Amino acid sequence: MTVFEAIKARRSVRKFKDTPISAEIIKEILEAARLAPQVEIPKIMFLA
Secondary structure (H helix, E strand, O other): OOHHHHHHHHOOOOOOOOOOOOOHHHHHHHHHHHHHOOOOOOOOOOOO
């Protein structure tokens, strides 16, 4: 699946399953988020 296909196939989920997620999977997801590039939003200062 390409990125474009993933974006086109995206959908919002309003109903979730009761299936538990293992701690190992949660750790992998958090590690991937930690390593992902981050966008720094510049602080805008207003002078009066």
